[in-house]
Amino acid sequence: MTGETGRLRIGVIGAGVQGRTHLRCYGALPEVEVTAVADLDPARAASAAAEFGVPRWYGSYEQMLDEAPLDAVSVVTPDDAHVAPCLAAAARGKHLLVEKPLATSVEDGERIVATAREAGVRLMVNFSNRWQMPMILAKEAVERGELGEPVYAYARLSNTISVPTEMIRPWSARTRLPLWLMSHTVDRVRWLFGREAKRVYAVQRSGVLAGLGIDTPDIYVATVEFEGGAAACFESCWILPNSLPSVVDNRMEFVFTNGLLEFDAGQIALHHATPEKYTRSGLLATMAGGRPRGFVVEALQHFAQSVLSGVDPGPSGEDGLAVLRVTCGIIESARRGQPVDVGR
Secondary structure, three states, X not given: OOOOOOOEEEEEEOOOHHHHXXXXXXXXXXXXXXXXXXXXXHHHHHHHHHHHOOOEEEOOHHHHHHHOOOOEEEEOOOHHHOHHHHHHHHHOOOEEEEEOOOOOOHHHHHHHHHHHHHHOOOEEEEOHHHHOHHHHHHHHHHHOOOOOOEEEEEEEEEEEOHHHHHHOOOOHHHOOHHHHOHXXXXXXXXXXXXXXXXXXXXXXXXXXXXXXXXXXXXXXEEEEEEHHHOEEEEEEEOOEOOOOOOOEEEEEEEEEOOEEEEEEHHHOEEEEEOOOOEEEEEOOEEEEOOEEXXXXXXXXXXXXXXXXXXXXXXXXXXXXXXXXXXXXXXHHHHHHOOOEEOOO
């Protein structure tokens, strides 16, 4: 494994907004050599290759997997298009970093995990929010035992309406908020609590996006019960006004028997005002000093270093499956209007 330079040779499948983020971040890592990029739109693949100095581009991920010198791939396709490239890459012995959600059904997630295991390749699901500094500090506080047992969590993660109507407009109707946004918050609560979910009850509401011709709910609100008696409330919407200074609204609270942790991503920002406009630039992940910094690049670096070291990276495929059981349970509960058991 690895090329003549000793670096991990990575290809990126998907050259959309997040695929370009992967290309930008990998390009800043000395232990990585980005050798190829593929996208079903050849022009987009070519544009991304030119922008980030990638030597090879393809309009077919199968061709890239067969021809490019690769040790691993990032699968950064739309939510409902992870399965085929993951299975194809694993079958060719390529290690896998898959953007969250792992898949859009538990059955498809199980196929990906089983195929990677059988092929002997390492699999990481990119729950990059674990690398946010407040989350790292929170996890350390929990592990020191100073907070006691988990009791309750509140997690809000929402987007402005530009996300479903502009950023991912071609496929926003093919996903749901529990997959797109709640996968991050469910993973963080599960990771911090160290408990598996047992039961969910959720509601959804539609109207705004449907009126714009996008067949997906506007909001989801879910109550999740965890092993040991802890509970959590998750809420996500993506119809917030575009006039907000940030595309993302994210706040979390964790209550324990002996303490409290709070995290408001909106406060971790640079407030920038000029006579013409006001902006709030997030500092959890940003470009500074001409290179990417923060939790996204740190998550990708963790994947690369783990593969180079011969150890399994985390969050694992099993972590991705556990989150998928909860998020798919939320979607099903909201559809049926009844609680759903999600424990194994």
